[in-house]
Amino acid sequence: AAGVIQSPRHLIKEKRETATLKCYPIPRHDTVYWYQQGPGQDPQFLISFYEKMQSDKGSIPDRFSAQQFSDYHSELNMSSLELGDSALYFCASSFGPNYGYTFGSGTRLTVV
Amino acid sequence: QQQVKQSPQSLIVQKGGISIINCAYENTAFDYFPWYQQFPGKGPALLIAIRPDVSEKKEGRFTISFNKSAKQFSLHIMDSQPGDSATYFCAATRSGSRLTFGEGTQLTVNP
Known part of the structure; x- marks a missing residue:
């Protein structure tokens, strides 16, 4: 079965750079959620x-922005990156805002 | 302020033993309580979930016990296996919106 696809899987950026993370939901899913998980932390x-x-x-x-496009994929744009932005970023999708949503495998962002 | 509190932070059990992880919540508006299993470098995967009108739910070796009056719920993993070694998160949500996670429990099952 198709899952939530996130790209890239890994991303290394320098401080003050920008990054764009992409999320492709499960087909026919119209709801997308973004979570950030720091090392040893729970997803926020x-x-x-x-x-x-x-x-x-x-x-x-405020340095981050996101949108969902007509094909339901979503992008998380991150500007003026800081060292503290280094984390795993997960996208999840569902059909309507409901309880059973599925997470992708995440994008690991490292800011150096 | 952590709205969902989880314990223990880490847990080591022997193969075949019972693993028990506990969570407590504050917001009585929460109406869905899932448990997620996460392996390193992977996204959280839904394991089992319960609604507050049910006191217990069992799926295979996994059981959730729910105490609405105490605002607590727990995950029991029976016959724990080394392959169960992972981080487990309890969570809560209202009306299918954002998930509020507990702090996580790192489970290690020794062979």
């Missing part, structure tokens, strides 16, 4: 989209 909710509209916003820095 960043933002979610339902039918291309922002549906909820968590602890996402």
Whole structure:
């Protein structure tokens, strides 16, 4: 079965650079969630989209922005990167905002 | 402020033993309580979940016990196997929105 696809799997950036993370949800899923997981931490909710509209916003820095496109894929744009942004970034998708959503394998961002 | 508190932080059990992980929550509006299993470098995978109108749910070797009045729930892994070694997160959500995770438990099952 198709899963949530995230790209790239690994990304190394320097401080103050920008990064773009992409998420391709499971086919027919219209809701996307973004989470950030620091080393040894639990995942923290960043933002979610339902039918291309922002549906909820968590602890996402102002330096980050995200959107969901007409094909339901989503991109997380991160600017002025800081060392503290180094983390695993997970995307999850569901059909409608519901309880059973599926996570991707994540993008590991390292800021040096 | 952690809305979902999880313990223990780490757990070591012998193969065949029972692993027990506990969680407590504050927000009584939560209406869905999933458990996730995460292997290194992978995304969290849904293991089992329960709603507050049920006191226990069992799926294979995994059982959730739920105590609504105490605002606590726990995961029991029976006949623990080395392949169960992973980090386990409890979580809670309201109306299928954002998940609030516990701090995680690193489980090691020794052969």
